[in-house]
Amino acid sequence: RLARTAGFDAVELHFANGYFLAEWISGRSNKRTDRYGGTFGNRARLALELTELVREEVGPDYPLLARFASREVNGGRGIEESRVFAKLLEEAGVNCLDINAGSPSEYDWEFPSYFQPQGFLLEDIERIRRSVSIPVIGGGRITEPQMAECALLDGRLDLVSINRGLIADPAWPAKVRSGREEQIRRCVGCTCCINEKERRKGIVCTVNPFVGRERELAIRRADAEKRILVVGGGPAGLQAAVVAARQGHRVSLVEQERQLGGMVRAAGVPPMKWDILSLIPALAAEAEALGVKIRTNCRVEPDRIAPGAYDLVVLATGQEPFFPCLWENDGSLRETTAVALLNGESWCGERVALIGGGMVGCECAEFLSEYGKKVTLFEMKEGLAQDAYWNIRDQLLQRMKKYEVRAVTGAAATAVRKRSIVCMENEAERSYGPFDTMVSAVGLREAATMEGRLRERGIRCVVIRQKEGASGIQRTLTAAVETMLALENEK
Structure with a gap:
């Protein structure tokens, strides 16, 4: 009543x-x-x-x-x-x-x-x-x-x-009504919103960095139009290009690979994760609708950027995988990274030693197991997929158990000897193997940028750097938005 x-x-x-x-x-x-x-x-x-x-x-x-x-x-x-x-x-x-x-x-x-x-x-x-x-x-x-x-x-x-699709994109119905379905940022089912709600005391979304911060991250028209070059066609670069275009700038984006997406391309390969790939075409469609010129398969060389050609170069080259530091490696195992495997850039033998039991390592283990590979996962911590949300982790671990992935936790891999992995467990050495391939999933680090070379030539540039917290994509998109807004607020 x-x-x-x-x-x-x-x-x-x-x-x-x-x-x-x-x-x-x-x-x-x-x-x-x-x-x-x-x-x-x-x-x-x-x-x-x-x-x-x-x-x-x-x-x-x-x-x-x-x-x-x-x-x-x-x-x-x-x-x-x-x-x-x-x-x-x-x-x-x-x-x-x-x-x-x-x-x-x-x-x-x-x-x-x-x-x-x-x-x-x-x-x-x-x-x-x-x-x-x-x-x-x-x-x-x-x-x-x-x-x-x-x-x-x-x-x-x-x-x-x-x-939850309206958290990911509040304009979902309006975009459908106006025939802009390709620009919808679809909910990817990552459960970031519900899992981050209590910790952050508010709504957070992997694909929508603006939710809950609409006033703080409001995009306003710039006083003067600039010519901006964005280097990198991953989520950070595409989001930065969208913000710059909405600010009224003339924006070009270049990506050295034949496809846009960066690390998202690998993230969408593990079983049941293909929804996450929808973010990249949505960002690209939004950018192109705003007039951003996108070129792929194009490598930028700092020496070829003429001073004055652009008012600003935005470096969004993201992160790259790396190999663990082992104090001994006799070279008896073929080596690759989880990202390279997921992207189809390399493959592995039948018996795989996967170093790193975070979310990426666990997803890669499940992926390889679907192809019949015998996978042993090595993780320094006592638990697996500790960087995943708990409900995602529970289901991921259940699927790994179904595929009989062997997990060795609380063990730091220290050496490769005669096709075996040597670990330190309770201050004692233990050997596992033999294996055919060693796959690294120990994490990502910031990729090398051309920042220094550009500055030496007097070209104004900025690097999009991630902050800690939430999912990797959420960090990336938020960093891109905050970086572009901070540049405009400098004046």
Whole structure:
């Protein structure tokens, strides 16, 4: 009643995600033996009585919605009980249903990561919709406009909830309406938003550096137009070019590889991570729509940049992988990096020693295991994938276990001898092997730049350098935005 008096257009009752009212409906959590427990009709009684009470308070014509999970995966309510519940809610006076899934014990359904396929809830939503005559809202990792449109045309639901996709790109609906789908920054299912929320006391998004900082990072038109050259076509370079173009500058971007993307190209190769690749074409499309001239397969030499040709050169050459420092290496193993493998620039033998058990190392191990390689992972720390969000880590480790990846933790690799890896474990040497290939996944370091040579020639330049915290892509995009805005604020 207070909500209606305050001017809200509708009220939604929350029977979802394992919260208090959801616990009454679920046979997993409701163990009562009175008229509010036992049979499904009894377990649904409190929710239905509440719905009828709210309907009486707000009147017969006020829009009333109800949200509940289509199923509880770990042994609670199933889809058939949910269909019955949907019909009971309709009879109790609900005008529209809002369907999701999961609870705190099914986090990968409540906050689905990229390990959940696109549109994974559509079948459940369609079955519930066929049980009622009122409209049904649904989602479940629907990031593609074409998928949303197909679901609507096929009658699987009546409204599509984009959810976290509107954190990644608040202009998602506007871009679809105006035919700019290629510019949408799609949610990549990384779960950065929910995992960073408590630690940072606010919303953070891997692909949207502006969210939660819209005023602080507002882009304003520059007083004077500049000619800007951006070197590097990874996420940092593309984001810097977009900001500079929005500031009103004439921007050119060059990338020495044949493809844009930088390290994102490798990040999108491991199983189930292809969604992350969508960021690069979206950034490139946005940049080109703003007039940025993009050239690939073009290497920049400082001596060929004439003084005065550009007012500013932005160096966004990013990071590069490196090999671990071993105190002994007899050269008996073929060596490569996880990034080179994921990019298809090298390959490995059948027995692989993978040095570095962070997220990149674990993902590379899973990737190689899918190709039938026998992988042994070496990590100095006691745990694997410590740099990954916990729900991503849990699923990644489960998949590694499925592929029988051998993990050696708490062991520092110190030497390569006769095709074996020597480690220090509890101050004692231990040898593992034999192997065919040693793969480095010990991390990334800032790539060499031409900053010094440009400055010697009197050419103004700036390097985009990352800061610590959140995901690598989030750091990169944020650093690009902050660097470009700081340059404009210097005046």
